[in-house]
Amino acid sequence: MLGRTDDISTAAGNWLAQFESALTTSDEIQLRSLFHSDSYWRDVLALSWNIQTINGADAILKELKARAISVSPGRFRIDPDRAAPRKVMRAGATAIEAIFKFDTAEGRGSGILRLTPDAGDVRMKAWTLLTALDELKGFEEQLGTSRPRGQSYSRDFRGPNWLDLRKAAAEYADRDPDVLVVGGGQAGLSIAARLKQLRIDTLVVDREARIGDNWRNRYHALTLHNQVQVNHLPYMPFPPNWPIYIPKDKLANWFEAYVESMELNYWTGNEFESGAYDETEGRWSVVLRRADGSPREMHPRHVVMATGVSGIPNLPDIPGLKKFAGTVLHSSQYGDGEAWKDKKALVIGTGNSGHDIAQDLHSSGARVTLVQRSSTLITNIEPSAQLAYAAYNEGTLEDNDLIATSMPLVLAKRSHVMLTEQSKKFDQELLEGLERVGFKLDYGEGGTGWQFKYLTRGGGYYFNVGCSDLVVKGQIGLIQFSDVHSLVAEGARMKNGETIAADLIVLATGYKGQEHLVRKLFGGEIADRVGPIWGFGDTQELRNMYTRTAQPGLWFIAGSLAQCRINSKYLALQIKAIKEGLLPNVALAAKPDAAFA
Structure with missing residues (x-):
């Protein structure tokens, strides 16, 4: 069903026409019939002047009724200058995806509609809907034909020039x-x-x-x-x-x-x-x-x-840190490792900065030990870390930015769980090697991966560009912070009585x-x-x-x-x-x- 391009475009165009008719006439029955019960509407300023996501047909209907009268949305139509309506796979589901444009009383907008079949109805219904404001009428950006003129042909040779x-x-x-x-x-x-x-x-x-x-x-x-x-x-x-x-x-x-x-x-x-x-x-x-x-x-x-x-740099209260006789740097103060050749370094923290600094020190001839404070997500920079950006390898930047904007949080999480499982398969050999040497791994809350670690805490992951391999091989040491009793003048005193000597301690401990x-x-x-x-x-x-x-x-x-x-x-x-x-x-x-x- 709906395999041909013209059928796909017709389905999307029909939905937009019915949507506009239902908004214009305040036809609640028709409007409700256009959405799956489990559907998502993300509005970015266009109808609500907020950035918000509404879940479920009932909640969507209520919000649309509250906004449509004052905003007067209309002229919904497939955008001929964007990617044509097509079948796509999003968050594990196949859908018709169509980029459209529309007007409101005060502006012009773009949107993305995703249609999927309804098991109990022959019609295609909206699974996700994005409405995003592009410009304000009368206050358009100074671009293209609207670009500023600058100084005219008749110049004041004694007046100020552009500079x-x-x-x-x-x-x-x-x-x-x-x-x-x-x-x-x-x-x-x-x-x-x-x-x-x-x-x-x-x-x-x-x-x-x-x-x-x-x-x-x-x-x-x-x-x-x-x-x-x-x-x-x-x-x-x-x-x-x-x-x-x-x-x-x-x-x-x-x-x-x-x-x-x-x-x-x-x-x-x-x-x-x-x-x-x-x-x-x-x-x-x-x-x-x-x-x-x-x-x-x-x-x-x-x-x-x-x-x-x-x-502000996060400087944790580590027992004994003030007693350490060597140099202490936060990662934000670190430049390069040339001054630390043949020296011993402890890098506290196993996110991107900690790993990169450890690898830089190692390549400069320092003897480096990573100190892991908490479990960390590790993923190879290729192909695993790039899976989230696969869409940007094709199509226009404008289209891909709108697609990124269109994904509601629930579906974005679902997508990243799938990407994380895929990356774990790609990275299996590396991850098993890290576990063998005692590195503590995690894959984000609910398995949502590195991007949601970034969105929730700004860190807690490492894109492997070689440091993890050095850890697996033992060329960069690894200890757990929980096994450290305290820092002392010479370095780190372990709970088993051993002292790991250091000339430098780098606090790759993030920021507040x-x-x-x-x-x-x-x-x-x-x-x-x-x-x-x-x-x-x-x-x-x-x-x-x-x-x-x-x-x-x-x-x-x-x-x-x-x-x-x-x-x-x-x-x-x-x-x-x-x-x-x-x-x-x-x-x-x-x-x-x-x-x-």
């Missing part, structure tokens, strides 16, 4: 930005570029001395662990001759070129010291410490925290959550108002990410290059909508989504 105007704009000598972005990595650059296209005056501040230093200053051997086709920034894809795995310094240099090409206002060497919100004025008073040490007070309407998933940084910079009242950041609480969305928070004018963006590229679009649209009076500046009280597994 003069750029320098003046970036100085902020006589004005404040509408938006202050704190952090100039992929998160900060992505949201600044999006806001620029929406004509929102935006300044990025970063404490590093040079654009890209947040990557450039990491340990010497670092490259990205996912492949180049996944990692583009908005508007400017990487050149087609770039390597599959991007070296840190190459990415850092690209950040500099990106800031110049996208004309982003960016201040290096600036530390964000504090912020207080004026409820009456609807503005922040923030204090920056300039590169020359002088303070600068600014009054933006919005502050976007783009400092990463993690904020962003809420700790919020408390430090904005105070306890605002931190308590915002609550936890990142991970999943009672809802099916990341907490306080890419969306309005309980604190007016305070936003958060973090994650991989792909996450920042995708979600910066939606964060920028919300700030623009607030500026134009289309949206309140504060989130409504959070409510749990419909029950989910």
Whole structure:
């Protein structure tokens, strides 16, 4: 049934027509008949102005009724410029997948519909539905035919040229930005570029001395662990001759070129010291410490925290650490291993940073022992770690980003359980070898794998690029933290009385959550108002990410290059909508989504 392309397109087109008719006429019976009882609707701003997932036909019907009258969604049609409707396998199920577009009273959107047969009905019904806002009517991005004109053909030869105007704009000598972005990595650059296209005056501040230093200053051997086709920034894809795995310094240099090409206002060497919100004025008073040490007070309407998933280095209270006579570094302070040739090193922590640093030290001639604090997920970088990005090997980036956005949490978890089982088979020999030498393995909560470890805790896994093989071979030592009695001047005193000597201890112990940084910079009242950041609480969305928070004018963006590229679009649209009076500046009280597994 429905094997031909024209049949698939007809089925998807018919469903969209019936959906629009049911919304327009408020026909509850027809609307209910279009969804499976076990179905999912993810709305990204288009109908609700929220990022939310609704589960089940009854809950979906209730939410659609509440939103459709005021938003007036219509003109649902298959998008002829995107991938044609097709049969796909998603989360272990075969479905018809169709990319469509639509209008609302205030904007234009894109969506993805997935249809599957109903055992008790001959009709195809919606299994998943995505509705996502693309642009606001009258406030479209300055791209293509809408690009800014710049200086005209009739020039004032005595007036300022483009460079003069750029320098003046970036100085902020006589004005404040509408938006202050704190952090100039992929998160900060992505949201600044999006806001620029929406004509929102935006300044990025970063404490590093040079654009890209947040990557450039990491340990010497670092490259990205996912492949180049996944990692583009908005508007400017990487050149087609770039390597599959991007070296840190190459990415850092690209950040500099990106800031110049996208004309982003960016201040290096600036530390964000504090912020207080004026409820009456609807503005922040923030204090920056300039590169020359002088303070600068600014009054933006919005502050976007783009400092990463993690904020402050986590320095655990390890018994005896202060007695250690050698050098102690957090992983964020580690550069390279050349200075430690023929020395002994303990690396505490077995995530990506711990393994990479251990391997770097080993390759420099140090004698290294890994100290495992808790069970860790290990997966080979190829092919296992790349399975999650398989879709990006074909099709357009725009389509694949929309597909990634469309997956509700329940089905994303189901998909990653399947991917994790597949990777375990690929990696069986390595995993068995690690278990033989006493390495403690896990596969994430419920077997959901490395990506959900990242989404819930920001770490706890390692993409093997060789260090695990060295551990299996005994070329890098391994001990369990639970077997350590305490650290002493010479190194680690084990519970059996043995002392493992060390000249260097590297604490690859991760970072504290962003809420700790919020408390430090904005105070306890605002931190308590915002609550936890990142991970999943009672809802099916990341907490306080890419969306309005309980604190007016305070936003958060973090994650991989792909996450920042995708979600910066939606964060920028919300700030623009607030500026134009289309949206309140504060989130409504959070409510749990419909029950989910």
